[in-house]
Amino acid sequence: AKQGNEDSHIAKKHDLTKNKKQDNIISKRDFNATKEAGEPKPNQALDSLAKPVLAGRSRVHKVYALDVTSAPRDPKAVGQNGKVALVPSDKQAESKSRWAEGHFNVFLSDQIPLDRAIPDTRPKTCSDSVVHNDLPSTSVIFCFVDEVWSTLLRSVHSVLNRSPPHLLEEIILVDDCSTKAYLGKQLDEYMKKLPKVRIIRLKERQGLIRARLEGAAVAKGKVLTFLDSHVECNVGWLEPLLERVYLDRKKVVCPVIEVISSTDMSYVMVDNFQRGVFTWPLGFAWNTLSEEQIKKDKVNVSDPLRCPVMAGGLFSIDKSYFYELGAYDPGLDVWGGENMEISFKIWMCGGEIEIIPCSRVGHIFRGENPYKFPKNRQKTIQRNQARVAEVWLDEYKELFYGHGFHHLLDRSAVDIGDLTEQVALRQRLNCTSFKWYLDNVHPEIESHLVKAEGLMFNRGLRKCLALHGTVLSFATCDLTEKSQNFNYTWLRLLNQQDVCLSVQEEEQSKVALIPCDATKPMQRWFYKAAGSSMGEHIIAEAIVQDVCLEAGLKGSSLRINRCDASNTHQMWQFTHYYAK
Ligand code: LR7
Ligand code: MN
Numbered sequence: 001a002k003q004g005n006e007d008s009h010i011a012k013k014h015d016l017t018k019n020k021k022q023d024n025i026i027s028k029r030d031f032n033a034t035k036e037a038g039e040p041k042p043n044q045a046l047d048s049l050a051k052p053v054l055a056g057r058s059r060v061h062k063v064y065a066l067d068v069t070s071a072p073r074d075p076k077a078v079g080q081n082g083k084v085a086l087v088p089s090d091k092q093a094e095s096k097s098r099w100a101e102g103h104f105n106v107f108l109s110d111q112i113p114l115d116r117a118i119p120d121t122r123p124k125t126c127s128d129s130v131v132h133n134d135l136p137s138t139s140v141i142f143c144f145v146d147e148v149w150s151t152l153l154r155s156v157h158s159v160l161n162r163s164p165p166h167l168l169e170e171i172i173l174v175d176d177c178s179t180k181a182y183l184g185k186q187l188d189e190y191m192k193k194l195p196k197v198r199i200i201r202l203k204e205r206q207g208l209i210r211a212r213l214e215g216a217a218v219a220k221g222k223v224l225t226f227l228d229s230h231v232e233c234n235v236g237w238l239e240p241l242l243e244r245v246y247l248d249r250k251k252v253v254c255p256v257i258e259v260i261s262s263t264d265m266s267y268v269m270v271d272n273f274q275r276g277v278f279t280w281p282l283g284f285a286w287n288t289l290s291e292e293q294i295k296k297d298k299v300n301v302s303d304p305l306r307c308p309v310m311a312g313g314l315f316s317i318d319k320s321y322f323y324e325l326g327a328y329d330p331g332l333d334v335w336g337g338e339n340m341e342i343s344f345k346i347w348m349c350g351g352e353i354e355i356i357p358c359s360r361v362g363h364i365f366r367g368e369n370p371y372k373f374p375k376n377r378q379k380t381i382q383r384n385q386a387r388v389a390e391v392w393l394d395e396y397k398e399l400f401y402g403h404g405f406h407h408l409l410d411r412s413a414v415d416i417g418d419l420t421e422q423v424a425l426r427q428r429l430n431c432t433s434f435k436w437y438l439d440n441v442h443p444e445i446e447s448h449l450v451k452a453e454g455l456m457f458n459r460g461l462r463k464c465l466a467l468h469g470t471v472l473s474f475a476t477c478d479l480t481e482k483s484q485n486f487n488y489t490w491l492r493l494l495n496q497q498d499v500c501l502s503v504q505e506e507e508q509s510k511v512a513l514i515p516c517d518a519t520k521p522m523q524r525w526f527y528k529a530a531g532s533s534m535g536e537h538i539i540a541e542a543i544v545q546d547v548c549l550e551a552g553l554k555g556s557s558l559r560i561n562r563c564d565a566s567n568t569h570q571m572w573q574f575t576h577y578y579a580k
Pocket of ligand 1: 143144145146147176206207208211227228229230257284311312313314334335336337338339363369370371
């Protein structure tokens with residue numbers, strides 16, 4: 001989720017002061033001052049408190065939105081209730097010097113109680129929603145490398161304090177070969193007091209993806225829940241996730257990811273109706289459901305949202321389904337691209353991804369990673385993405401490589417590894433095409449598929465191509481004429497709506513008009529922009545020798561001829577270019 005604009009993965013923030021529910025926290029023993037705040041102990045009382053009271057023979061109960069801490073909370077503690085924390089003026093230097101330990105305000109994090117309260121940001125109706133009594137249990141898996149002590153512990157306590165114990169099988173901490181001393185014995189000692197927590201130590205740095213696979217392999221829960229190691233789970237976060245998996249094991253569900261400010265550690269609610277999407281070349285972004293869509297489908301703020309791409313870090317998945325899908329491609333390094341891989345895989349092979357507004361988890365978004373990539377960071381991510389593109393994008397991989405990644409196609413310089421197993425997996429699972437995914441799951445990205453559009457101006461004739469019915473001709477250029485508007489797409493099609501220019505199968509010097517199909521080489525054209533040796537030529541891909549699209553001399557016809565760099569009748573210009 002790190003490519004492109006660093007901020008683009010931060011969901012739009014919502015002004016907390018507008019959130020009237022800020023102080024309305026469901027809590028057992030909140031706000032009683034104590035000296036012990038910030039030092040949570042194991043809480044034996046928790047188990048008895050947490051079993052939902054099951055009414056009669058009902059199969060469902062109201063979602064159990066508990067927030068149980070071992071000690072009463074100090075209302076005056078730094079950052080309590082998710083409020084903005086301030087660095088005192090005499091601590092500014094210290095706070096600054098510690099920033100790089102996590103690339104967020106580590107000094108403040110260390111001041112904030114490990115079990116602080118945060119505002120219940122769920123939509124109102126969530127507390128009245130019901131879930132089944134016999135939900136599956138989950139293993140929560142945190143992978144980390146050199147995570148800051150206080151944020152790692154706060155992540156763990158937020159799960160312990162806000163999850164119904166009978167649904168929390170265990171918490172698995174996968175230490176991806178951290179270098180910090182405190183994450184060794186000191187962490188072992190601390191976690192000994194928390195019977196549900198297990199630590200797995202990786203002897204070699206594996207990266208997030210393979211670390212998750214290690215955690216999943218030993219998990220005992222029926223459902224796997226992956227979380228980043230700097231989060232705070234909000235009240236009632238778990239049951240709404242498990243409910244969806246219970247209803248359909250092929251649903252993979254994400255909480256709403258809220259923002260824990262990296263500078264002041266405040267908990268910030270995000271806007272409603274946001275879904276994860278991708279942008280070319282395989283970047284992650286948030287996209288708000290349009291007003292029309294919300295109205296048309298009568299979408300409620302608490303309704304699960306179909307999500308084309310998950311952010312990557314926070315989700316629950318049925319364990320057996322995870323393995324049925326082939327888990328993650330183990331050939332992916334460190335991190336990056338794995339969120340696309342699993343998202344495409346889920347949608348294209350029969351599953352669904354949802355964001356569950358009644359489940360909310362805060363995450364510290366930061367500008368830089370506090371750990372090193374064993375190899376070059378950029379190269380690692382690009383290599384991962386190329387693997388994903390090769391396995392899942394079909395003809396659309398053109399769009400990935402076309403957006404500045406052509407160098408990855410030079411396989412003698414870039415080794416993306418063996419893909420045989422991944423390709424075989426896709427076949428075995430009988431997955432749909434990437435086109436199906438775009439058409440059915442991710443239609444809003446369609447507009448990005450055009451590379452150039454508008455008039456097709458011919459230099460030699462000084463006229464524009466026009467299409468009337470089934471007849472191609474040339475006319476005086478006029479942008480307002482629909483008949484003169486063509487697209488050149490990333491898939492190398494030249495089209496007007498559903499009709500594409502094609503080399504005629506029988507007579508290859510002629511142009512045919514046929515329904516678009518990007519898998520047909522006869523319909524694919526290279527547009528060589530000015531600057532290339534060919535000038536602005538349009539070259540038919542289907543024919544071995546370079547042949548170009550050419551306007552007939554008198555302008556009455558369009559034909560295909562041997563390319564000639566000096567022939568202006570073979571030179572074309574579009575009105576608008578999105579990329580060259
Ligand atoms: O080598 C590593 N080994 C690890 O165990 C590198 C990282 N990690 C751990 C790390 O300690 C952390 O817990 O992996 C987790 C993710 O790393 P972050 O937090 O440094 O990165 P991030 O928050 O930018 O990562 C987001 O994008 C990644 C893309 O591949 C992963 O999918 C992360 O899980 C993902 N995080 C989220 O989705 C949270 C919301 C961010 C957004 C949008
Ligand atoms: Mn993170």
